[in-house]
Amino acid sequence: MTSVPSLADQEIGKLLELHPKGFDLKLDRILRLLDDLGAPQLRLPPTIHVAGTNGKGSTSAFSRAILEAAGRAVHVHTSPHLVDWRERYRLGQAGGRGELVSDEELAETIRRVATVNAGRPITVFELLTAVAFVLFAEHPADATVLEVGLGGRFDATNVIETAAVSVVTAISLDHQAFLGDTVEKIAGEKAGIFKRGVPVVIGPQTSEGALGVLRREAERTGARVHVYGQDFLAFEEHGRLVYQDERGLMDLPMPRLPGRHQLGNAATAIAALRAGGFDPPQAAIEAGLTRVEWPGRLQRITSGRLFDLCVPGSELWLDGGHNPGAGLVVAEALADLEDRTQRPLFLIAGMLNTKEPVGFFEAFAGMARHVFTVPIRSSDSGLSAEELADAAIDAGLEAEPCDSVEEAIRLVSTGWQSSPAPRFLVCGSLYLAGDVLRESGLAPR
Structure with missing residues (x-):
């Protein structure tokens, strides 16, 4: 028996009939739409803006889990979804664990955004990113975790004017048709999220060339740069995760997410929360590492x-x-x-x-x-x-x-x-x- 599409699925189906699939990396269309919507992207809670080829979803998940363990309400925007469009929009709740937006509220917000756009040329991803900004501006929270969709410089999320912290996770070759055919070119696109005076956290990198581009672009903004392996790091010792930065060492439980690479992602999240001024207590960091969830990744x-x-x-x-x-x-x-x-x-x-x-x-x-x-x-x-x-x-x-x-x-x-x-x-x-x-x-x- 065929299942009945959700209300949000029906609204998104209408968008897909009207607007082109895929990406067209520009910001003028979404900026025009957001201006007509009252600039909700300027009314977000303090934002952790996360770009990268690999690990940005896990780093976002660690950030959310730690903040929620500290009792913070956290909005989270990620893409793509795995099963349900609602996965892209998690609304923070007072006292901790947020919830996916309801089908009814998502459908209603999509209709509102589409009505304001009035059929003008735009991509579906841009429309759905505008939906995230409207939802997050209209619901109070303590923080926003905003994951970049593609690239950084011209990604639809990069219409925010500032952030608490900008984060770039591991970079490798992907989406070369849009971002360039070398890791250095891709790093340059990811670095486009850096904002003047906003601290930058750079996660583990396997390419010195990519790291050099990220450091250079971050320093041009005048922001303080925190680099994995230099300013902070993490390693396993006796079945525990040891995190180290300028403040000293923390002895922590191993992350719930499997794989050695998750140590670096967890460390990047901790460094980002500290650099961004969120300063979660060690007890919240410990709880977040053991509660974190990120489906579809190992x-x-x-x-x-x-x-x-x-x-x-x-x-x-x-x-x-x-x-x-x-x-x-x-x-x-x-x-x-x-x-x-x-x-x-x-x-x-x-x-x-x-x-x-x-x-x-x-x-x-x-x-x-x-x-x-x-x-x-x-x-x-x-x-x-x-x-x-x-x-x-x-x-x-x-x-x-x-x-x-x-x-x-x-x-x-x-x-x-x-x-x-x-x-x-x-x-x-x-x-x-x-x-x-x-x-x-x-x-x-």
């Missing part, structure tokens, strides 16, 4: 129909990372697990046609026993399973196309008798991650 699936198809004793993991940098950190995290269990790893991958699949798959060479490639049913921009399998083969992996995640799991599980049971990783796309969460009854809340 998330272990332990229930639902797909999990039930796995060999008893198997592990089913999900990650929406889709570029070479994401491939490296996910492969590293799974290698840490493999050191302990020696489970055979099977990748089930789907990817959009705007990504660089060979670079993503290369991270898993020598680790993955086999790759099954699948189409992405929820997007009309997906690579075919056959094309993606060829890319995995070019990266040195054994690969074959199949029709679905379900079929891939069945191909491995039917007749499996070896020990230990396999580890499955569904990966390569947030669209695919959303499909798995939807089918597993695990939509983010």
Whole structure:
């Protein structure tokens, strides 16, 4: 039985019929619209503005979790969503944990914004970003976590005139058609969110060239710059996370989110909250690290129909990372697990046609026993399973196309008798991650 679209889905469907899909990186259209709406972007609570190729979502999630543990009301805007458009708009609540905007309020706000726009040329992402500004301006809160959608300089979120702190997480190649074909050019676009006098926090970087661009652009604004590995850092010691900055050391619990890369993301969030003047107490930092949630990023699936198809004793993991940098950190995290269990790893991958699949798959060479490639049913921009399998083969992996995640799991599980049971990783796309969460009854809340 086909489900009835939500009220917000119906309104967004109308927008998609009227306005172009994709990105057109300019600010004039949204600035005009926001001016007609009364400039809600100028009435936000103190804002943590987060850009980056990888890790910006996790860093945003850590920031929110720590502030909420301190009893703060926190608005959060992220994109894309996994299952429901409402995931992009979390409204802060007094005393802590916020809630996703209701379907009714989101639909009503979309209608208001669309009415004011009056059919003028604009992208859907710009309209929906304007919706975030209206919602956040109309609801009181102590802080806003504002995640950049694409790039930084000309992203629709970059219409804010100031922020409490500007953050850039790890940079790698992605969206080259929009942002440039080198990490240095991409870093320059991300640095476009820096504002004069607003402190800048730069998370872990693997490229010295990108780091140099970020530092240079930040210093041009006259702001104080906090760089991971120089001004703050984090490391694991005896099963604990040790955070260090100019104030000294903090002995903290390991983050709830798995993977070594999450230590750097957690540290970046802590540094950002301190630099931005939020100054959460250590007890709130400890609680935030253990409560943080960020679905679809190295998330272990332990229930639902797909999990039930796995060999008893198997592990089913999900990650929406889709570029070479994401491939490296996910492969590293799974290698840490493999050191302990020696489970055979099977990748089930789907990817959009705007990504660089060979670079993503290369991270898993020598680790993955086999790759099954699948189409992405929820997007009309997906690579075919056959094309993606060829890319995995070019990266040195054994690969074959199949029709679905379900079929891939069945191909491995039917007749499996070896020990230990396999580890499955569904990966390569947030669209695919959303499909798995939807089918597993695990939509983010």
